[in-house]
Amino acid sequence: MIDFRYFLVSIAAIFLALAVGVALGAGPLKGELDQQLRATIESLGKEKDGLRQEINALQQGDKYRDSFAADLAPSLVKNRLAGEKIVVVALPDANRGLVKDVQDSLRAANGTVTGTVQMTAKWADPEQRQFVDDLAARLVTGDVRMPVEGSAYDRAGIVLARALVTRDAQAAGRKDAATPTIMGAFGEGDLVDADSDLPQADLAVVVAPPMPKGGEKPDPAANDAWVALARSLDSASQGAVVVGDTSSATEGGVLASLRNNAQASAQVSSVDVANLTSGRVAAVWALAEQAGGGVGQYGAVGTTDGALPKAATGP
Known part of the structure; x- marks a missing residue:
């Protein structure tokens, strides 16, 4: 069983870490962190747009492939099993x-x-x-x-x-x-x-x-x-x-x-x-x-x- 005193110390440590993080984020590191966050968001957005375009291209390619095969199929199988x-x-x-x-x-x-x-x-x-x-x-x-x-x-x-x-x-x-x-x-x-x-x-x-x-x-x-x-x-x-x-x-x-x-x-x-x-x-x-x-x-x-x-x- 976890000692209750150890539990209280652990909780206190967590809150202290959160407080330090908030202080740094609101203080000297705020500008740098904001810039990094914005850059990451922009990069992810561009990556998402690129993936969406790739998916659209693949879907169009599949649609063409299926249409092409459907058009050719009748002549390819005609009388094969007569x-x-x-x-x-x-x-x-x-x-x-x-x-x-x-x-x-x-x-x-x-x-x-x-x-x-x-x-x-x-x-x-x-x-x-x-x-x-x-x-x-x-x-x-x-x-x-x-x-x-x-x-x-x-x-x-x-x-x-x-x-x-x-x-x-x-x-x-x-x-x-x-x-x-x-x-x-x-x-x-x-x-x-x-x-x-x-x-x-x-x-x-x-x-x-x-x-x-x-x-x-x-x-x-x-x-x-x-x-x-x-x-x-x-x-x-x-x-x-x-x-x-x-x-x-x-x-x-x-x-x-x-x-x-x-x-x-x-x-x-x-x-x-x-x-x-x-x-x-x-x-x-x-x-x-x-x-x-x-x-x-x-x-x-x-x-x-x-x-x-x-x-x-x-x-």
Whole structure:
């Protein structure tokens, strides 16, 4: 406990220091201090004006960049996905506006969106892992080969992919007899939210969520579940691309987990600037590249293969 006498002495010292400061400020140092203060204020004001001009210039530059990209985008994506059937899979907390923009870009590329599947957080909840695994085991069809080794998420991803995508170009766009049963059961289990009778697609786009604000990082096990799902969709189709904003490619994000997984990144493509028009052009090109048998990681964060595929397939 602080001695009361020490406390009184400390208070007295503080008041004495304040008194001396006031006396000096009102006396011999007053003029000099006033001049220094005015000079500092003027300097800060000039610095603020300079920063404001820089911000305005950057905003104008961004506005021009976005306008330029928006004008060019239609010609850059036209017919890139002609004849392709694409399913959009939105992960929990994926930005709804981004999901819609991705759908619009796919259609602008003359691709057909077979539907949108909204995944729920329950799919990747560690406490629900056994439930997910058991349900997948009951839903597996005879034409699906389940891995001897692998996680519950690998097995569940394979079953969901069986319902949504196909490698058979002739079957793409048609409804499959197994889809209603699989999607219905996953829907009743609160694992997905989607039409239970979707036509099959031959390509898939997975929309990742941004990193949570406030420094909180997602559970790595959940990211592993989403990476496993992306790999399953890719293996069962002509290709898959995972898209998101730049935060999703930073430490703890879904795209970062994908890119840090050597097997997944050699199989599934990604684009980390899909919130920009230019990024969605890159996503369309990356999907066309997947359809042609290629793979790449594109965007602005970390080590990538560039802004977009160097030689996009298609017209």
